[in-house]
């Protein structure tokens with residue numbers, strides 16, 4: 001796919017991986033709608049992209065809210081024209097053990113709120129974003145590409161019942177959509193990052209972070225630019241479809 005002058009929507013784009021992905025797409029000549037639930041950070045992010053200001057638009061959006069997601073795509077179409085790509089990147093962590101005990105008694109449990117908030121953003125948010133993107137792409141009739149951001153935690157990771165379940169669901173959505181949408185010329189891929197150096201990783205418990213780095217064959221965190229380049233490859237190379245790209249520096253946990 002030649003992305004020059006094509007319209008892209010990136011969610012969770014005020015910082016971290018989303019901002020790096022937006023920057024990479026802009027460098028390749030795309031038009032990009034950056035969106036995030038954090039409106040202030042979105043304004044600051046836009047200022048870092050001054051060199052491509054005429055191809056950047058921003059709109060705040062909570063991806064867990066159906067009406068806000070529809071409004072985001074309305075804004076993207078009116079600012080940039082047809083949307084040919086989306087990166088469903090917004091995500092949160094609310095880590096906790098399923099049950100924590102002192103050896104004899106349970107002292108803490110993952111709250112329903114911690115479970116539900118992660119499912120709402122990381123799974124329902126991807127569903128709403130992908131459904132809206134597919135609708136718009138079918139209606140303009142020129143196809144497109146959907147990239148969903150999963151995680152290596154989708155295989156299961158202690159302390160992340162909510163996050164692992166959501167990220168496994170994201171891969172299931174990806175495979176399903178690749179099948180359902182192929183006849184409309186829409187490809188769908190997922191990327192499963194390992195540990196990439198962003199605010200989200202800085203918020204992890206130091207011992208969990210260190211454990212993950214030491215399990216990474218390259219012996220360091222990935223950079224947001226490396227991850228963004230992998231997303232670019234999934235978008236530009238038209239033979240990528242229906243798969244999940246493990247992007248983890250050779251991690252085994």
Ligand SMILES: NC(=O)c1ccc[n+]([C@@H]2O[C@H](COP(=O)([O-])OP(=O)(O)OC[C@H]3O[C@@H](n4cnc5c(N)ncnc54)[C@H](O)[C@@H]3O)[C@@H](O)[C@H]2O)c1
Nearest residue numbers: 012016017037062063089090091151193195196198199200
């Ligand atoms: N950094 C990593 O190592 C890593 C590893 C695996 C997967 N991921 C995934 O990559 C994605 C980006 O992670 P990151 O490290 O850049 O995180 P980050 O916390 O640095 O950035 C996430 C962004 O999403 C936004 N966001 C949160 N809730 C939102 C909502 N309801 N609607 C819209 N935006 C919302 C935040 O405001 C923030 O700007 C996430 O889906 C995350 O699960 C990250």
